[in-house]
Amino acid sequence: MADRIILTIGTKKGVFVADAAKPRRSFALRGPFGPGVPVYSTLIDTRGTPRLYASSCNPFFGMKVLCSTNMGKSFTETKSAPAFPKDDGRALANIWALEAGADKKDLWCGVEPASLFRSLDGGDSWDLVPGISNHEHARKWQPGNGGLCMHTIIRDGNRVHLGISTGGHYLSEDGGEIFRASNQGVGAGFAPDPYPEFGQCVHKIARHDDAPGRLYMQNHGGWADWTGPGGPRPDIGVLRSDDYGQSWRSIAKGLPSDFGFPIVVHPNDADTVYVMPLEGATRSCPGGAPAVWRSENGGESWSRLARGLPRKQSYFTVLRDAMDIDRLKAPALYFGTTTGQLWIGREGGEQWDCLFESLPPIYNVKVAIV
Amino acid sequence: MGLAPTITIHVPGPLRMYCAGAAHLSISAHTVRAALEDLERSQYALYRNVCDETGTVRRHLNVYVNSDNMRDLNGVDTALAPGDVVTFLPAISGG
Numbered sequence: 001m002a003d004r005i006i007l008t009i010g011t012k013k014g015v016f017v018a019d020a021a022k023p024r025r026s027f028a029l030r031g032p033f034g035p036g037v038p039v040y041s042t043l044i045d046t047r048g049t050p051r052l053y054a055s056s057c058n059p060f061f062g063m064k065v066l067c068s069t070n071m072g073k074s075f076t077e078t079k080s081a082p083a084f085p086k087d088d089g090r091a092l093a094n095i096w097a098l099e100a101g102a103d104k105k106d107l108w109c110g111v112e113p114a115s116l117f118r119s120l121d122g123g124d125s126w127d128l129v130p131g132i133s134n135h136e137h138a139r140k141w142q143p144g145n146g147g148l149c150m151h152t153i154i155r156d157g158n159r160v161h162l163g164i165s166t167g168g169h170y171l172s173e174d175g176g177e178i179f180r181a182s183n184q185g186v187g188a189g190f191a192p193d194p195y196p197e198f199g200q201c202v203h204k205i206a207r208h209d210d211a212p213g214r215l216y217m218q219n220h221g222g223w224a225d226w227t228g229p230g231g232p233r234p235d236i237g238v239l240r241s242d243d244y245g246q247s248w249r250s251i252a253k254g255l256p257s258d259f260g261f262p263i264v265v266h267p268n269d270a271d272t273v274y275v276m277p278l279e280g281a282t283r284s285c286p287g288g289a290p291a292v293w294r295s296e297n298g299g300e301s302w303s304r305l306a307r308g309l310p311r312k313q314s315y316f317t318v319l320r321d322a323m324d325i326d327r328l329k330a331p332a333l334y335f336g337t338t339t340g341q342l343w344i345g346r347e348g349g350e351q352w353d354c355l356f357e358s359l360p361p362i363y364n365v366k367v368a369i370v
Numbered sequence: 371m372g373l374a375p376t377i378t379i380h381v382p383g384p385l386r387m388y389c390a391g392a393a394h395l396s397i398s399a400h401t402v403r404a405a406l407e408d409l410e411r412s413q414y415a416l417y418r419n420v421c422d423e424t425g426t427v428r429r430h431l432n433v434y435v436n437s438d439n440m441r442d443l444n445g446v447d448t449a450l451a452p453g454d455v456v457t458f459l460p461a462i463s464g465g
Contacts, residue, residue, distance in 0.1 A: 090424075092423065172399075
């Protein structure tokens with residue numbers, strides 16, 4: 001089973017798993033697991049024997065964490081899901097991020113309302129991480145349209161980057177004990193102060209292992225024409241940091257829109273980054289013609305990748321966790337749409353093909369080589 | 371307050387895996403609140419599907435006492451009588 005490409009696809013109606021041999025000619029699909037229940041986050045944990053995790057966000061019976069130890073042939077619930085202490089007053093509304101921690105059973109989990117949990121036993125028990133969950137800002141964060149969610153967890157040694165919508169970027173430099181808002185240069189279009197200390201609607205953050213000081217951010221853009229207090233805020237939607245997230249600058253020039261949700265970095269080149277611009281007002285493909293945009297110079301310029309994608313009459317949305325890239329030499333991009341299509345962009349997005357046409361609305365796509 | 375009346379909890383199919391497959395549970399409780407507190411002690415996994423960590427009945431779940439939704443009675447303080455049946459039912463929602 002070496003060198004297979006495996007995809008986890010979190011949807012409104014459960015999680016699907018697809019896999020293919022290395023040439024990626026054809027993917028076999030299985031699922032849904034946790035049928036009928038929204039899955040906003042998945043994790044393909046390749047530390048040791050691969051494990052697949054999926055959040056199962058049941059509106060009736062609450063949150064579960066599902067785990068598969070047989071490459072997605074079946075899933076079972078872990079012994080517990082994250083939960084706030086009884087006297088905290090908050091109740092778990094959703095699970096937005098599952099990430100691998102340092103050792104084989106260490107998991108990190110971002111939730112709604114925006115808080116961080118950690119498990120040291122593979123998801124069977126969870127502890128609140130107080131440094132961010134009880135941060136002095138935490139009760140001042142506001143929900144975005146998707147809810148008040150912690151959606152991005154990036155670990156880099158003792159540095160931990162968190163993305164919160166709507167809270168901004170928070171950084172710990174001591175392994176997750178103490179966090180501080182780190183949003184210099186990150187704009188907000190929905191507040192009189194265009195550059196507040198915190199409260200930005202960060203959509204996603206990405207980085208490359210070879211360039212740990214470099215981070216890319218898809219922020220909530222679409223404010224170029226704002227005429228209210230604080231004035232217009234063009235190009236605040238796509239940003240880059242070169243100092244470990246201490247400060248950020250726009251790299252949005254050249255894009256058809258600075259609004260979007262996902263942002264993905266090429267696995268073999270820290271200068272190559274991908275976004276999926278959407279119209280700010282409608283959250284859909286500009287002009288009904290979807291395209292992924294790629295920069296090969298860290299955001300200095302952008303090119304449109306749309307060969308094989310519909311040329312018109314396509315008005316789907318690609319959500320924040322619904323795009324990923326595999327780690328082969330000539331990597332393929334994958335994105336899932338709110339209209340249930342899963343697309344593959346071969347040769348780094350040069351040629352697009354639809355793998356699956358009629359899945360439920362897709363919230364999350366992750367890929368790994370196992 | 372006298373001896374708590376014995377009532378029946380009807381467990382819907384999707385939740386039976388959290389109480390060893392039982393379709394019905396027999397407990398003694400004066401009110402719905404007391405019944406939920408009993409479940410928290412005796413059937414914690416089932417309880418957590420019904421109530422969130424603050425102790426609130428989940429938003430999209432309805433609790434019926436016989437044929438009445440408890441929200442049309444006295445909420446979790448609805449009094450229970452011997453032989454009452456308390457049923458947890460998912461609300462009609464979603465799509």
